[in-house]
Amino acid sequence: MMRIIITGGSGLIGRALTESLAKDGHEVIVLSRNPAGVKNLPKGARAEKWDGQSAQGWGQLVDGAGAIVNLAGATISERWSDASKKEIRDSRVNAGQAIVAAVKAAQKKPGVVIQSSAVGYYGPRGAEEITEETGAGNDFLAAICKDWEASTAELDSLGIRRPIIRTGVVLDLQGGALPKMVLPVKMFVGGPIGSGKQYFPWIHLKDEVAAIRFLLENKNARGVYNLSAPKPLTNKEFTQAIGKVLGRPTFMPVPAVAMKTMFGEMSTLLLDGQREMPVRLVKEGFKFQFTDATTALKDVLK
DSSP: OOEEEEETTTSHHHHHHHHHHHHTTOEEEEEESOGGGOOOOOTTEEEEEOOSSOOTTTGGGGTTOSEEEEOOOOOOSSOOOHHHHHHHHHHHHHHHHHHHHHHHHOSSOOSEEEEEEEGGGGOOOTTOEEOTTSOOOSSHHHHHHHHHHHTTTHHHHTTOBOEEEEEOEEEOTTSSSHHHHHHHHHTTOOOOBTTSOSEEOEEEHHHHHHHHHHHHHOTTOOEEEEESOSSOEEHHHHHHHHHHHHTOOOOOOBOHHHHHHHHGGGGHHHHOOOEEOOHHHHHTTOOOSOOSHHHHHHHHHO
16 A cells, blocks of 8 residues: 555546545545545545645655656636636646655655646647657647646656556546537537547546556556547547437537637637547556447446
């Protein structure tokens, strides 16, 4: 058993990961700007205060900890302004730099730091198959992901094992994109967004948590890993899968111009996609519980 520190632990992935680790007897520390607001933590987990940009007040917890999972970052799923773009970047870069400072100050350093990133690293790619070897895109999200990953790069020179997880869309009804996709289908107005041909890299929340734990526990795991199911679908196919599970039609397309009018530049999250493949995870022996979108959706929407 070990002490594991999680930044962004009150989010969708962080909460599920905290529950999984605590259930197995690990000591889990969730860093939060508002610890009192982090409710219903499982036995063995607790919240500690941090400012999101320094090691002040919590850095000593890193000394003797076995691992850090860095999931911190402001939401990207609201309309972007210059101010929100700055917050999106700063929240990620500052958190990474704070972790580096805490690790450098620790006498007994953690063996592994999981660095979060996203499929947005690759930029819009059409139908091209994306592996961990694919280069970065050149749009706003790609730039954010590059800076996010680089924020903890100094740990490599300290000998800290650092897997980087480029996560697709996590499927769960408690947060993320899925509830927004399900609602119009339930209301009989669901359909493909834009062309519907853009790829939708998805992963069930249970597989997301299992993959992070796999990387925590696999002593040889370091470098970039794509965290998405091995069978990505187009937006049209995924929407049809939702309709199949819910018993609803999905023939009401949402024009791209409507998305751009409603969400501005942030509409790229809906109109563009990546055909992300989890090559390294599969090669290194990770077993997905959910490889078929319909099966995954049945589990989530049951």
